[in-house]
Amino acid sequence: MGTGVASIDWDRRYARVLVVVPWLLLVPSVAINQATPDQAAGVRAGTLALAALAAAWVYGWHTRPRRERWERWWPGAVYMAGLLALCAALMAYDVIYVLFTITAFFHAYQLKPWPLGVAGVLVTSVVLNTMTMGAPEATPASLGGYLGVIIVQSAAIGAGIVFGEKASEQQRRRDEMVARLEAALEENAGLHAQLLTQAREAGVLDERQRMAREIHDTLAQGLAGIITQVQAAQRVWPEPARARPHVDRALALAKESLTEARRSVQALQPRELEEARLPDAVADLARRWSNETGVEPSVEITGEPVPLSPAIEVALFRVAQEALTNVAKHASAARVGLTLSYLGDVVLLDVRDDGVGMRDADSGGFGLNSMRQRIRGIGGAVTVESAPGEGTAVSVSVPMMSVGAP
Known part of the structure; x- marks a missing residue:
């Protein structure tokens, strides 16, 4: 759970950085451009207008919209295309806007799915290097240098997107595993409580069954014997000499049954097995x-x-x-x-x-x-x-x- 929370906090901080980056790069670019001497008033005004349009584009498509918008591919693709077009136009006026163009490298990380982000890095590298170095000449050295810079730059920055996506996928899997483990722990806790309840109920039932057996084997049998002896005594009641043994046996059975009942309550073994x-x-x-x-x-x-x-x-x-x-x-x-x-x-x-x-x-x-x-x-x-x-x-x-x- 702690790892998942830390990952969410890091994502939020990085999203805030991506919101701030274009403004940190655009403002110095505009300031340097406008402070450049020997620049025609019309060029300065046109550049400032393009910079204002770029600011509006970033604000309307990136700064203000909710982050969930970037989960779909087309808003990011439209935003990136407009941003690179504005960056190319600004660099056509003044190469200092290469600073602002770097924004596209950062925002390419937000494009979904990740191959679209890698494509965004590649296009950004093409625009940036073409506008700063110019179109290559039709010679092996010029083409090789031009393509080499773009390939190395795109691979270095695009690798971060690929590795970041893999790390995010692993993090999602870990979060899902942690969630499943927590659910399993909660389920196990519920099962443990249920087992404890069932164990208590089973213990109560076992004790009831034990008492029922003991009562049957002691009191019930003893009372049956007493009834038999009393009935036998009743049949010969007019002859006390014959009735007395039955009464004596009934009394002995009553005493035995009382003793066995007490032993049953205390869960003791029968008296006969203690003595032999x-x-x-x-x-x-x-x-x-x-x-x-x-x-x-x-x-x-x-x-x-x-x-x-x-x-x-x-x-x-x-x-x-x-x-x-x-x-x-x-x-x-x-x-x-x-x-x-x-x-x-x-x-x-x-x-x-x-x-x-x-x-x-x-x-x-x-x-x-x-x-x-x-x-x-x-x-x-x-x-x-x-x-x-x-x-x-x-x-x-x-x-x-x-x-x-x-």
């Missing part, structure tokens, strides 16, 4: 589930158990918890099997039952969707196989990442 590793926690989960439902599941651990990363152990434990809860709520199963397999590069969790099954195993409610989200979050996969009357099998596969793994 995953195989023991799954076995303890199965025992407590059996006490609540009266169905004793078979639990099998295969392979060499290794400590897994907390995220994997929490996800597998919650899936086992959800699967057993679904069996208790929907399956009406007589047999349930739970297998945890350590296979070196993956860990498998399978929960099977012989219950009523499902018609569409791919749909599922919040519980199955919560399972899939949890396992997908650690790079694993969940497969549910079921058919009406043929039970249900929930299979989970996750990559094995031990506690010490990078």
Whole structure:
């Protein structure tokens, strides 16, 4: 941006110089001409009239018009032709007006496109040298000297026009590149702000989903167990000895659910995984589930158990918890099997039952969707196989990442 502003300032200053140059050269020319002795009054008056006409021509075509006029080729060409004609006429009266003729070299720089400017320099050189040196004689030396001066002079001055145009073109390209970069920076700033907003929204959504899963896996399951135990107690309420164990289990479930709810709010892992590793926690989960439902599941651990990363152990434990809860709520199963397999590069969790099954195993409610989200979050996969009357099998596969793994 700074380079572009500096270029604009330089262009404006140079334009002001071009406005002043003809007057700086015309005034001394007129003064010297009019001060020349032994000059006829008619010649002096004619020269002064031509000088006044030249001043009017410069003022009307160059000094006063807006600079944008020079962006078209024809105003500059007309102005330059009139200026050179007046300069030739003035030099015909007095060669001192060669000073004023130099103005055409300066103003040729303003002609557009640049080849027209080079042509203006060439014509100016021809007029200036012809009027000062006279027409060349028809000899090699005279023609060579005449043409040599014009060619060298035109090349030296015209090269400035060519190089100036190339520099201006490079400057325009730099300015365009800077403008594009600034636009890109502004766009990137907008995208960065948008990404930050989306990241915040995604974080809020992730936290909501986490809380929803935790509430489902703790409070909802705990309340379902409490309701089951209270209903069982109601059925045998006239016999306190039979009702009391159900009430005790309901109270224990309420305490557990309250504890788990507090742990969920604090984003802590389940209590069972703080007190034991995953195989023991799954076995303890199965025992407590059996006490609540009266169905004793078979639990099998295969392979060499290794400590897994907390995220994997929490996800597998919650899936086992959800699967057993679904069996208790929907399956009406007589047999349930739970297998945890350590296979070196993956860990498998399978929960099977012989219950009523499902018609569409791919749909599922919040519980199955919560399972899939949890396992997908650690790079694993969940497969549910079921058919009406043929039970249900929930299979989970996750990559094995031990506690010490990078």
